[in-house]
Amino acid sequence: MHRGLQGMLFAAGLSAAFAAPAVMLGQRDQGQALIFPYYSVNAGNTTLLTLSNNGDRGKVVQLRVAEGEIGETALVTNLYLAGRDSWSAAIARDGDRVVLLSDDASCVLPALAQAVPQQPGRRLQQLLVAGGPGAVERVAEGWVEAIEVASVVPNTSTDRALGNVVGEGSNCAVLAAAWTAPGGYWAGQPLRDLANPRGGLSGYTAVINVAAGTFFGATAVALDEFRVDPDDRPRGSIASVVRHFLPTVQQSLTLADTLSEPQGRSVSAQVFADNRRMELSYPLERAIDAVSAVLAASEVSTDFDTRGALGATTSLVQLFPTKRFYTNPALLPPGTTAPLPPFRAMYNARAPLSVIEREWVLISDREGKPLLDSGGPQFGGCEASAHHPATALAVVVPGDGAPDPLLGSRYHGNMATYCGPAPATTKDQAGLVTLKLGQPTFGNGPVALRPSREGQRLLGLPVVALRLINYVNTGAQQGVLANYSSALPLAAATQCVDGTGQPCVP
Template identity: 30%
Template sequence: MRKNPLASALAAAAVGVVGVANISNAVTLNPDGVGQVLVYPYYSSNAGNDTLISVVNTTANSKAVKVRFLEALNSREVLDFNLYLSEYDVWAAAVTRGPAAAGAPAGGNFAERSVLVVATPEDTENSPLIDDSEDTCTVPPTSTNSLYTTNPTFADGRVFVPFREQAAFADPGPDNIDRLNEGYVEMIEMATIPDGGLVDAFVTHVLGEPGGCLVLEEAWRTGQSGGVTGFLGLFANAGQDPNAGLLPPSGGLFGGGAVINVADGAYYNYNADALDAFSGVADHTAPGSIEPNLADVNDGPGTGTATSRVFINGQTVVSVWGAGGATGNTTTNGRIDAVSHVFALDHLYNEYTTERALGAASEWVLTFPTKAFYVDGQRYAPAPKAPFTRSFGAGGACEPVAITVYDREEDFLQIVSFSPPNPEGLVFCWEAQVLSFNQPAGASAVMGSNFKANINTRVTINGIDQQVFEKGWVDIDLGINHASRVSNDLDVFFGLPVTGFWAIRVENAFAGPAAGDAGNYGGLNKHRGQRLCEGQETVNPTCLD
């Protein structure tokens, strides 16, 4: 047990911050995959990869949803917009590369940066990426052009939306176009749209078409005249309330993603993580707004707190957060901690194989979906804040970890450095981090990541294998020096908030074009882990010390 950080934290905690848990609205990571917030751990358009993203509304009410694509290094937005799902609606899109064409932004043509493609029923037969998608309203429009929005197009007429220029990040990280081409996605339900209301009429499909996407676009533009729908400025003008007539989020969303590589015949699909009971208030914000975000978790109107519900070893740990507002400070917790600690793992486990006989390549994606709120001092000062220990700089925000590799015969290898060696030892520096196994320098072999870390599980001397761990499993200890801030009810969690998966590619040397077969296989397994919380038994008996 890790008593020293806890003892220090509890000594600094004031009894007056002890809160009462609002169990009825405690945010939780829903194991059934349905909720108010969806986190898609990874997208990539590198090395011939495309990424498909979909979201499903399982309810009889329309939804206003914030869609946000975040780059891998510092979770800065590369594309965000509002999505309006009709009842029982599905929206799907692909992240790919654009055409090498004139008119691309400075810093490279569209073929060098990610773009979003949304197929409509009219053009699915021309799309190699998407089988079909509803004509669902987005603001700004992503699948069409409008009176106010002109998107670029492929040669076949399909509209695409380029990810924003990397110079817009304005942080200490590299000003590199590669930052656009890998990352993760979050979707946050802003509000439930009640049946029969004005907004519902704009969103609901009639004969396969929504009632008024242009109306929604005009509603988010300011002005008293010049519109064509009669609703110019309905949401955006001074004195207007964009939440008027809307209800708090009610959940019922699920989604999935898939990284596909047509040339390799590979398809790595995953389910989005789902947060349920995230918010009890409507928060319908303008397209492009950085709110709502994961720090807007709440127990309901006027509470100022957020409650987390975490399952540990068969017990339910309910903790209250928010003594320091949304993100808190270096000593006082914030509401963001409620989200962080439903994701927090003390130890993370998964398997790997790099068997030469199989032509196998293994990569882990480790995404830290709340890290920016703790390490990005430009947006969320002060930084760093626990459980993270470094602020984001030119080399990222590098966190120390300990890695133990086991083969399938119970032997183990303690990894003491990454390859190439890092002067700080074992560190994860980015917010969507690819970890490769036994790969040379350069982009990773499966996801094509340009920001990978690599570990060698083969010990060689003079080119001769001395100890070979080609396959087995790995234990990453995330709890070393990583203790959370103290909750209002004096709980402390260990580890880091993380999600992700293991992706494996296998090449069958006995198959392939010469044999008339596809010779490549792909698979994906979600990470597993253990959680650790320590507290005061008299205050919260389910977080035992």
């Protein structure tokens, strides 16, 4: 082979191998950041969380519990995990408060504050947000985020304290002392023994009701390449994007802290839109747009079942984990009075449930026949909409009835199709439901994210959506009442438009 051609091919190979990273959905449910899409302690439920480090290196992971109204921090702490370590906890009611409790031996700093009498090793921490009416109800439902802060350099003092050295158990007191001034090494050198994140986190959540016999289990949504440096080769060689500190409610890592190129002050997102893979870039001050792009959906769809003969109930959990950065006045530039795209309603702390969002909805039976009373068009000619409170979390049920009694959600919404005065759906049906998240409403333009640096906009909303369905079997055997529960992600599709509103050119 000609030496010049050989050199060009080698250079092209290097370019492909070291392409600029971009935040994206994690492959096989692993990544650097996790979104546990739903927890609830309402209606007698308790929620179990499990987070796993699937790599050999130790990790520092920041865990944030977010309440469902707008995503304010109800609890935040650092987890220090050894290689192949898993950490588990539960979110539960404890009298008139909501708590996170755990008896896991992995190190937690700041530590969970309260020991549980007669239960050695178990500790708990109350979930709290700013006071006022409904503060306890706010933290009764929400979601959880976990972001990898750093990987731990092997064979260091921190690595040994994690128990990541053969023959040595974990010693959380060493890590606590490391933050204690003046002698603690992290008090003066918070990056000591640490390197950039390497990924490999996975997680699982389950909303469990022991008395009712229901179990809604779901995998956490993983974001990979969340905080990376293209000069970090191999990954975890330097500490250029590590932000290691003891978090507080006022200061913690969030989904807005994604980073792709520290030197270029930009963030890239790898998305799949219009049946093709795309890469979009955003300025660092709009880093949250990159995460929103990865989660954006123009429509989501799933099957539903509300047939009374089967004891069937269906709820659609819609989580908008980045919404607070677009609608909460406390996080917007001073003087901002309108929400930033793609959201349409500003958060109002005094009356958060009084403002209602609308989404267009398609409902068909299992053969694809529209479920409409009048036989009119399925979309466009009829008012086909889903209504839910303008909050970061919404739990929508088919029909226009009461909340699902298995969840008892405060953030309840409903869906119904109207062609004239009569509701087009009944509660005793099964089929397919599609929520159109990018459709114009009330004469407004299409719902779309802010443009990328390339001038492209994704239609729809950044959403994580689950379908929770339960069947009751009264005839399992004599004297036995059986429940069959599942929680599955909704299918999603995304569209892209350019500055003129036309489809993005391939």
